[in-house]
Amino acid sequence: MSYRCSCPACTSHELLNSSYRPGPTITRVNITTAYLAPVPPTSTSTSLASRPFPAPTTGPYYTPNPHIKWIPTPSSLIIPRPKNQQIYHQLSHSAPPTFPNFSRLPPELRLKIWALSTSNPRVIELRTWKPSNPSSPLKISAGPHSPPPVLQVNRESRLEGLRVYQLVEVGVSVWEGYDESELYIPWRYHPKNEFAEREYRVWAPRRGTLHRRRRAGEVLERVMPYSPQRVYLAYDRDIIYLGPEFSPQHLEKFLCTVSPQELPRLQYLALDRKLWLRAAAPHGTWEPLRNSLYALRNRPIKEVYIVPDDERGKLEDQWYYGKHDLILKEPMWNYTFSGRPAQAKTVLDNLGDWFERVWGDGEDAGKGKEIQGGNDAPKVGIKSVRRAGKSLSDYKEGMWEVQKELGDMVAWKMWVPPSTNAESTYVAG
Numbered sequence: 001m002s003y004r005c006s007c008p009a010c011t012s013h014e015l016l017n018s019s020y021r022p023g024p025t026i027t028r029v030n031i032t033t034a035y036l037a038p039v040p041p042t043s044t045s046t047s048l049a050s051r052p053f054p055a056p057t058t059g060p061y062y063t064p065n066p067h068i069k070w071i072p073t074p075s076s077l078i079i080p081r082p083k084n085q086q087i088y089h090q091l092s093h094s095a096p097p098t099f100p101n102f103s104r105l106p107p108e109l110r111l112k113i114w115a116l117s118t119s120n121p122r123v124i125e126l127r128t129w130k131p132s133n134p135s136s137p138l139k140i141s142a143g144p145h146s147p148p149p150v151l152q153v154n155r156e157s158r159l160e161g162l163r164v165y166q167l168v169e170v171g172v173s174v175w176e177g178y179d180e181s182e183l184y185i186p187w188r189y190h191p192k193n194e195f196a197e198r199e200y201r202v203w204a205p206r207r208g209t210l211h212r213r214r215r216a217g218e219v220l221e222r223v224m225p226y227s228p229q230r231v232y233l234a235y236d237r238d239i240i241y242l243g244p245e246f247s248p249q250h251l252e253k254f255l256c257t258v259s260p261q262e263l264p265r266l267q268y269l270a271l272d273r274k275l276w277l278r279a280a281a282p283h284g285t286w287e288p289l290r291n292s293l294y295a296l297r298n299r300p301i302k303e304v305y306i307v308p309d310d311e312r313g314k315l316e317d318q319w320y321y322g323k324h325d326l327i328l329k330e331p332m333w334n335y336t337f338s339g340r341p342a343q344a345k346t347v348l349d350n351l352g353d354w355f356e357r358v359w360g361d362g363e364d365a366g367k368g369k370e371i372q373g374g375n376d377a378p379k380v381g382i383k384s385v386r387r388a389g390k391s392l393s394d395y396k397e398g399m400w401e402v403q404k405e406l407g408d409m410v411a412w413k414m415w416v417p418p419s420t421n422a423e424s425t426y427v428a429g
Helices: 008-018 085-092 107-116 155-161 208-215 248-255 287-298 347-358 395-406
Strands: 002-005 036-039 069-072 123-129 139-142 166-170 183-186 221-224 229-233 239-242 268-272 303-307 326-329 333-336 379-382 384-387
Touching: 107 155, 123 248, 123 326, 139 166, 139 229, 239 326, 248 287, 287 347, 303 347, 333 395, 347 379, 347 395
Parallel strands: 123 239, 183 221, 239 268, 268 303, 303 379
Antiparallel strands: 002 036, 069 333, 123 139, 166 229, 326 384
16 A cells, blocks of 8 residues: 655645646545555556656646755844843844044045945835826836935045945836827826816817817827936845835836836846736736846846745735835745756746846847857846845745746747747747
């Protein structure tokens, strides 16, 4: 008599897997305190080794071995809090040490200290906002954050900080269908904004050609895009994070536009878990995400991160609109799983191979050739988020959701970049 594992993870995995791949019916096993439950022998004489491997399907891919091996990383060695909470409270709220003789130090040493204060990367979260009204404009802005401290101490520190940080604008810089002969009105005063006060609504003149166009039913008053937001940013170290408040509907529009307000010199990009899920994408396909990642070739991108454990509505203000500390740290766990070589790769390996394949220049793009000149393919990594010092959701569960969704990325491997062959047919994701 054979045995199989009946732990909750294996049982739920087999039940899910049975709905996507053909094979013998999986008998439901009652989960008991014993993790090994006997399995009755099969009535057929055909052995499992002689059975043909199930044909590949177009449904979601699941690894054949549900036993994932989670490997702790060096960042998991966290110093625990002292048992005496009163002592911990006194240490955490004590006044920071001061050095009143700092101004007497040699200028060279002071400048080195100011430069060291800018070494830590900052995380700038971007959010999108667009009302349900189809006439309303799209707003892209940075979440509440503080300017770099080095820019606020004194004149000397500010001058040194401006060597690293620059003031950039974040927003929508491309006006779709712009016509200088048309009238553009801000949304807060636009007549189609039902929340605008009537006494402040702006209407176009009703005479001549304008009056005839209005009576013909055409849209006369166009909406002016929102003003961009200014942010201090160091491209060579800061991470741009498209978090849970960044809608998947606008991912392609933002990353495929290389204009001054869409961060053309972006080097480090982090994407929230939902931006990697096909179900959340427009029309439920991989095309917007693939096009967005491929458009990063137009930027000097170096690293792309997956953030699997962020979630909205977990802080005190429920929507974390208030200013708070936002940190992306190295994860406490990495994972591997066994299987056939083509299927045992993690999502990091598959994404890395995909970037290498499509990162060629010109006619070499998408053909798997070595990159000749230009930027190297970006590295793919994982980051774990902390908001106000808190972990918001389960890291392992979120990362496994991304792994199951992307799977072996067969559809990605057959995808042809749009710039290499305009007449090619896209592979449905």
